[in-house]
Amino acid sequence: MRIAVALSGGIDSAIAAYLLKEEGHQVWGITMVHCPTMEASMHRVKEIAGRLHIPLITINMKEAFYREVIIPFAEGYARGETPNPCPLCNQRMKLGLLMEKALREGAEKMATGHYAKVMEKENSYHLMKGTEEDQSYLLALLNEDQLCHLILPLGDLTRKKVKELAHHLGILKKGDRGSQEICFVDGHYTQLLKTLGISPGPGPIKDEKGETKGMHKGYIHYTVGQRRGLGISSRRPLYVTRILPEENTIIVGPREALLSKRLTVNAPHWIHRPRGKGPWRVAVKIRYRHKESPAWIKEEGGCLTVLFDTPQKAPTPGQLAVFYMDNEVIGGGWIRKVR
Numbered sequence: 001m002r003i004a005v006a007l008s009g010g011i012d013s014a015i016a017a018y019l020l021k022e023e024g025h026q027v028w029g030i031t032m033v034h035c036p037t038m039e040a041s042m043h044r045v046k047e048i049a050g051r052l053h054i055p056l057i058t059i060n061m062k063e064a065f066y067r068e069v070i071i072p073f074a075e076g077y078a079r080g081e082t083p084n085p086c087p088l089c090n091q092r093m094k095l096g097l098l099m100e101k102a103l104r105e106g107a108e109k110m111a112t113g114h115y116a117k118v119m120e121k122e123n124s125y126h127l128m129k130g131t132e133e134d135q136s137y138l139l140a141l142l143n144e145d146q147l148c149h150l151i152l153p154l155g156d157l158t159r160k161k162v163k164e165l166a167h168h169l170g171i172l173k174k175g176d177r178g179s180q181e182i183c184f185v186d187g188h189y190t191q192l193l194k195t196l197g198i199s200p201g202p203g204p205i206k207d208e209k210g211e212t213k214g215m216h217k218g219y220i221h222y223t224v225g226q227r228r229g230l231g232i233s234s235r236r237p238l239y240v241t242r243i244l245p246e247e248n249t250i251i252v253g254p255r256e257a258l259l260s261k262r263l264t265v266n267a268p269h270w271i272h273r274p275r276g277k278g279p280w281r282v283a284v285k286i287r288y289r290h291k292e293s294p295a296w297i298k299e300e301g302g303c304l305t306v307l308f309d310t311p312q313k314a315p316t317p318g319q320l321a322v323f324y325m326d327n328e329v330i331g332g333g334w335i336r337k338v339r
Helices: 011-022 038-052 062-078 085-104 144-148 159-169 189-195
Strands: 002-006 026-033 056-060 109-111 116-121 124-129 203-207 212-216 239-244 249-253 259-270 280-285 293-300 303-313 320-325 328-338
Touching: 002 011, 002 085, 011 026, 011 038, 011 109, 011 159, 026 038, 026 085, 038 056, 056 085, 062 085, 062 189, 085 109, 085 144, 124 144, 303 328
Parallel strands: 002 026, 002 109, 026 056, 203 249
Antiparallel strands: 116 124, 124 328, 203 212, 239 249, 259 303, 259 328, 280 293, 280 320, 293 303, 320 328
């Protein structure tokens, strides 16, 4: 089979390419140049392709990446949210435009180094959690057309096993670790926002009663759940509970004020929509490094309401909520309101 592997410069995608080549497939690498911080990664991508003796195609996607990922990222912070750009990048760029390019170049399938699995059942494609490690959260915005062209060779492996293979092949470098969460940011993300004209000034930090507790240096520097760096004193620890950009105000409260059983998800995306009108019983993950929790979800006015069995700590607007039934990802959507 002719398979293009999306090489990122990390060992996960490198081992995905190695395993597919060992199986006898015709493998080549494909990578996108999408931001200035890619220079070091591109050197690693070329080094890995050379070590694996596979061809490499490089695609310039800077304009599309700026439009499809960086601008939504910046707009999220301007709204007082804490956006996660990775699921959007996977949907629109890596397994969107880059996959389309790979298929035009003659690939039958495209592979990545994500720890997840694609299962085909009765001419339908399903996104499943990885057996040992799991990154299915990052792929929750894909559709069936993307899944039918996707291969995930690391779905049954551990990170430890992947590192052992990388060491054996001589491609494990000192300090190698998982991919950066924000690969296009060099330094602090607020510097990028400032270049895009998003730099709100200082404003008040208030408690839930409206009493001013101090001043913030610009709400884009803060996120829900943050405790350190607030510059205020209190007899008990205070955390950011809400960000109000229209008032240039940050609200703080005690730890229990972070707990919420109910939230609203905007722009729901279904890989496989549950049957019936709902409500539906699912497990929901509210951020990448969060354990999914049982909940009911129901449609209301084009959005989804999520009602957890137990209160969740710091659900954050701008993050992706992902819905699971057993070990399958059925969909997800962006957290907008938390109550």
